[in-house]
Amino acid sequence: xxxxxxxxxxxxxxxxxxxxxxxxxxxxxxxxxxxxxxxxxxxxxxxxxxxxxxxxxxxxxxxxxxxxxxxxxxxxxxxxxxxxxxxxxxxxxxxxxxxxxxxxxxxxxxxxxxxxxxxxxxxxxxxxxxxxxxxxxxxxxxxxxxxxxxxxxxxxxxxxxxxxxxxxxxxxxxxxxxxxxxxxxxxxxxxxxxxxxxxxxxxxxxxxxxxxxxxxxxxxxxxxxxxxxxxxxxxxxxxxxxxxxxxxxxxxxxxxxxxxxxxxxxxxxxxxxxxxxxxxxxxxxxxxxxxxxxxxxxxxxxxxxxxxxxxxxxxxxxxxxxxxxxxxxxxxxxxxxxxxxxxxxxxxxx
Amino acid sequence: xxxxxxxxxxxxxxxxxxxxxxxxxxxxxxxxxxxxxxxxxxxxxxxxxxxxxxxxxxxxxxxxxxxxxxxxxxxxxxxxxxxxxxxxxxxxxxxxxxxxxxxxxxxxxxxxxxxxxxxxxxxxxxxxxxxxxxxxxxxxxxxxxxxxxxxxxxxxxxxxxxxxxxxxxxxxxxxxxxxxxxxxxxxxxxxxxxxxxxxxxxxxxxxxxxxxxxxxxxxxxxxxxxxxxxxxxxxxxxxxxxxxxxxxxxxxxxxxxxxxxxxxxxxxxxxxxxxxxxxxxxxxxxxxxxxxxxxxxxxxxxxxxxxxxxxxxxxxxxxxxxxxxxxxxxxxxxxxxxxxxxxxxxxxxx
Numbered sequence: 001x002x003x004x005x006x007x008x009x010x011x012x013x014x015x016x017x018x019x020x021x022x023x024x025x026x027x028x029x030x031x032x033x034x035x036x037x038x039x040x041x042x043x044x045x046x047x048x049x050x051x052x053x054x055x056x057x058x059x060x061x062x063x064x065x066x067x068x069x070x071x072x073x074x075x076x077x078x079x080x081x082x083x084x085x086x087x088x089x090x091x092x093x094x095x096x097x098x099x100x101x102x103x104x105x106x107x108x109x110x111x112x113x114x115x116x117x118x119x120x121x122x123x124x125x126x127x128x129x130x131x132x133x134x135x136x137x138x139x140x141x142x143x144x145x146x147x148x149x150x151x152x153x154x155x156x157x158x159x160x161x162x163x164x165x166x167x168x169x170x171x172x173x174x175x176x177x178x179x180x181x182x183x184x185x186x187x188x189x190x191x192x193x194x195x196x197x198x199x200x201x202x203x204x205x206x207x208x209x210x211x212x213x214x215x216x217x218x219x220x221x222x223x224x225x226x227x228x229x230x231x232x233x234x235x236x237x238x239x240x241x242x243x244x245x246x247x248x249x250x251x252x253x254x255x256x257x258x259x260x261x262x263x264x265x266x267x268x269x270x271x272x273x274x275x276x277x278x279x280x281x282x283x284x285x286x287x288x289x290x291x292x293x294x295x296x297x298x299x300x301x302x303x304x305x306x307x308x309x310x311x312x313x314x315x316x317x318x319x320x321x322x323x324x325x326x327x328x329x330x331x332x333x334x335x336x337x338x339x340x341x342x343x344x345x346x347x348x349x350x
Numbered sequence: 351x352x353x354x355x356x357x358x359x360x361x362x363x364x365x366x367x368x369x370x371x372x373x374x375x376x377x378x379x380x381x382x383x384x385x386x387x388x389x390x391x392x393x394x395x396x397x398x399x400x401x402x403x404x405x406x407x408x409x410x411x412x413x414x415x416x417x418x419x420x421x422x423x424x425x426x427x428x429x430x431x432x433x434x435x436x437x438x439x440x441x442x443x444x445x446x447x448x449x450x451x452x453x454x455x456x457x458x459x460x461x462x463x464x465x466x467x468x469x470x471x472x473x474x475x476x477x478x479x480x481x482x483x484x485x486x487x488x489x490x491x492x493x494x495x496x497x498x499x500x501x502x503x504x505x506x507x508x509x510x511x512x513x514x515x516x517x518x519x520x521x522x523x524x525x526x527x528x529x530x531x532x533x534x535x536x537x538x539x540x541x542x543x544x545x546x547x548x549x550x551x552x553x554x555x556x557x558x559x560x561x562x563x564x565x566x567x568x569x570x571x572x573x574x575x576x577x578x579x580x581x582x583x584x585x586x587x588x589x590x591x592x593x594x595x596x597x598x599x600x601x602x603x604x605x606x607x608x609x610x611x612x613x614x615x616x617x618x619x620x621x622x623x624x625x626x627x628x629x630x631x632x633x634x635x636x637x638x639x640x641x642x643x644x645x646x647x648x649x650x651x652x653x654x655x656x657x658x659x660x661x662x663x664x665x666x667x668x669x670x671x672x673x674x675x676x677x678x679x680x681x682x683x684x685x686x687x688x689x690x691x692x693x694x695x696x697x698x699x700x
Contacts, residue, residue: 217587221597237587266617
């Protein structure tokens with residue numbers, strides 16, 4: 001029998017909180033019967049919602065707080081002034097061991113700042129990164145950083161690679177993941193110096209799997225590698241460009257089926273298959289970005305998501321916890337540390 | 351009656367050259383009857399192809415050369431050692447006034463290096479940029495730079511905006527284009543300092559249309575602005591990510607229609623409409639990236655394209671020439687120059 005798992009939910013984060021959070025937990029409950037939930041937020045709002053879901057109520061408890069992080073709060077302000085917020089208390093509960101992971105659809109910057117402060121980074125990690133899955137022709141690819149670090153040096157990129165590699169192994173179950181650095185492709189465009197430094201460092205590291213070197217934007221959806229590593233600026237633009245393109249295509253497709261009577265009939269016949277397609281490209285299926293490199297599991301849901309999307313984010317947290325992603329990552333960073341040639345010298349100098 | 355227009359074609363550039371180039375010109379001929387072509391390349395290969403297309407032959411001439419730029423040639427090497435190449439001679443013919451534009455499917459870096467050397471940049475332009483159209487929910491958006499400049503400062507981005515704005519007005523015919531700088535969206539992620547500098551400068555410039563400030567990756571396909579400005583690294587990744595996502599979606603769609611008998615029948619009924627859709631997202635329709643900021647028109651076709659794609663690149667060159675894009679851009683840079691407050695002081699100091 002699987003051990004029970006407790007998750008801390010920021011019930012006040014997201015455009016449709018707390019109703020969306022509670023309904024999301026209800027969907028997740030049916031998928032993960034071994035999970036217990038702690039809802040952090042306004043009891044007067046959460047309690048009536050739970051009253052309508054007896055089975056969920058049976059595996060849940062509420063920790064009341066009136067304070068919530070707003071979407072306009074700057075990270076530094078949230079860190080200083082929102083110490084009793086639902087978001088902060090959820091993170092604190094993970095730190096204290098009462099829960100195994102935090103899931104929040106609230107303010108990304110505030111969540112990252114608080115998570116860093118409360119959970120701290122893993123030994124060997126300078127900066128955490130945001131990671132998520134992308135659908136590809138071959139399955140799924142992990143990409144990071146998706147926006148935590150707008151500017152990165154080679155060392156950051158190398159650390160992101162170690163994190164992404166551990167993530168792919170533990171959560172996707174790929175024993176020997178392939179991994180690459182996102183760059184521009186043409187021969188003459190050699191990309192930033194930083195990328196070349198990172199490439200050189202990664203060639204010397206003995207990470208599990210195989211280093212593919214540089215990959216290009218279209219390699220993400222081709223599934224050329226299991227892990228795509230980039231800085232948070234490029235990653236964020238690539239993620240949103242991909243989302244935008246998928247939406248555009250769906251709109252074009254809708255227009256196509258409305259363009260003639262035959263096409264409309266065709267659509268009716270193909271509808272069950274089309275629904276499968278739309279489900280496959282449904283952004284809610286890819287909801288749940290993971291903050292990697294921290295000493296605790298934090299999953300960020302899209303703020304505008306619905307219960308189904310939030311349930312998916314919960315599922316990502318369950319996967320991370322069940323598969324020991326943090327433990328794998330911790331071991332990898334220790335191994336990398338030992339394999340760095342100049343490390344003993346540095347240690348001796350200190 | 352429209353004046354006749356002469357175009358210089360690098361007949362040896364691209365994976366399927368010269369046959370693809372000649373067949374592309376034949377397609378373009380039927381669309382643009384006022385165009386004359388000069389084919390630069392191996393006469394022994396081009397001539398037999400033209401012999402099979404009498405009407406094309408009647409508006410074409412061949413300038414023979416045995417030398418060609420290879421796809422492995424580094425830009426600096428191509429610049430020094432490929433002075434008699436088909437690519438270089440095509441550019442020279444534009445410089446000398448024998449042709450109005452160059453179209454090449456050859457090595458991008460070599461083409462850019464040679465075009466800069468032969469044609470020079472427009473007054474006011476430090477570096478040329480690569481621009482192309484993107485399909486959007488509202489029509490088409492111009493994006494630049496797509497890969498010419500991996501690292502850009504604020505001044506570069508401002509100049510790219512002036513170029514993109516002139517391009518949207520002259521080629522897309524938008525009198526008052528909206529334009530924005532590509533950035534990461536979340537409040538807490540403020541993007542590079544360079545972007546903030548560029549934003550400030552653009553707010554002070556009096557370009558036609560309206561400055562929208564920052565836009566995000568998904569704004570590209572939403573069509574939030576008519577012109578999206580970014581550095582060549584981010585632009586290249588965004589372009590390729592969008593292409594990759596569209597391909598993935600098409601593959602998913604194919605799979606959907608093969609997934610059941612009903613879906614297959616549905617596809618048969620919807621086929622004419624589906625063909626329209628696939629045409630709409632066909633990357634060949636968006637083939638033809640423009641080198642903006644040079645004293646002459648240069649259009650780069652995808653190296654792997656076919657005749658239809660190459661014909662589209664020719665069409666882009668025709669549009670640029672017919673709509674006086676260079677002249678508009680030249681006037682705009684003069685106006686910007688005058689409107690820069692510190693310019694008179696600088697001029698006085700010199």
